Structure formats: C-alpha cells, structure tokens
Amino acid sequence: MDFSKNQKNVIELINGDLLVSASAGxxxxxxxVQRIINLILNYCVSINEILVITFTNAAAVEMKERxxxxxxxxxxxxxxxxLEEQLMLVSNSxxxxxxxxxxxxxKNNYYKLNLGSNFKIIKDSHRK
Numbered sequence: 001m002d003f004s005k006n007q008k009n010v011i012e013l014i015n016g017d018l019l020v021s022a023s024a025g026x027x028x029x030x031x032x033v034q035r036i037i038n039l040i041l042n043y044c045v046s047i048n049e050i051l052v053i054t055f056t057n058a059a060a061v062e063m064k065e066r067x068x069x070x071x072x073x074x075x076x077x078x079x080x081x082x083l084e085e086q087l088m089l090v091s092n093s094x095x096x097x098x099x100x101x102x103x104x105x106x107k108n109n110y111y112k113l114n115l116g117s118n119f120k121i122i123k124d125s126h127r128k
Contacts, residue, residue, distance in 0.1 A: 001030055011035045014043065029059075033066045037074060040086055047086050052095040063095050 003011065007027060010020060011034045018035075022028050032052065039045035047067070054060045068090055075083045094101070103121065110117055 001027070003027070003031065003034070007031045011038055014039075029063060029066060032063065033070050036067055037070045040071075040082070041074065041079065047089045047093045050094065051101075052093075053101055054095070054097055057097055057100075060096050060100075064090055064093070067093075067095075 010018065010031050013035075020028050020032060036047065036050060036052075039050065040047065052060075052063055054063060068087060071083050071087050071090070096104075106113070106115065106119065110119060
C-alpha cells in the first residue's frame with residue numbers, strides 16, 4: 001500500500017501519544033498496523049508495551065488479525081526469533097475496546113476504589 005504523507009507521519013512518529021481519527025475506509029487500520037510493525041522492527045518495542053483502543057470488538061479482532069499477518073509477512077532469518085515471540089504475544093496484547101480497557105482497570109484496581117472484588121457492570125437495557 002502506498003501511504004500518504006500524513007499516513008507516513010503517523011507510521012513514523014516515535015515520541016508521544018497518538019490519536020488516529022479518519023473516515024471509514026481511509027486506511028486507519030493499515031496505518032496503525034504498519035506503525036506497530038515499525039515500532040517492533042526498528043525500535044525494539046514489544047506488542048505487550050503498546051495500547052490500542054478501538055470502538056468495537058470487531059475492530060479489535062481485525063487489528064489483531066492484521067498484526068499477526070504483518071508479523072508473519074515480515075519474518076526473515078535475522079528477525080525470526082523476535083517476530084515469532086511477538087506472534088505469541090498478540091493474543092494477550094492490549095488491543096481492545098474502550099469498555100474492555102476500562103473494565104480491566106476496574107478489575108485490577110477495585111481495592112483502590114473501595115469496590116468489592118465481586119463488583120458487577122450493569123448494562124443499560126432500556127436504551128431507546
């Protein structure tokens with residue numbers, strides 16, 4: 001895929017947080033996958049050091065699938081050990097929805113928030 005100047009900037013940005021917002025079909029997922037592969041291959045960042053937040057479970061699953069494919073496509077004799085390790089880490093990586101991320105925070109910090117360990121998330125079933 002040929003990336004635009006703005007897309008290349010997203011892929012190559014190293015320092016700082018990043019929010020990518022664009023219309024459907026604009027290549028957001030492809031750009032973010034390439035960014036992650038760039039960080040892994042060129043900056044020794046592990047997939048388990050990256051947080052990717054999506055709006056839907058389907059988007060999170062698609063992101064993981066594309067990362068697995070991209071890692072596999074980039075394996076060679078030099079990086080084989082590193083990328084095979086990254087492939088094993090993808091399934092438990094922090095690529096999830098906003099809701100899942102927030103729930104993880106609550107589960108891991110319930111005691112700091114004076115919640116019981118058996119707290120429940122109530123879903124609003126009365127939405128219109």
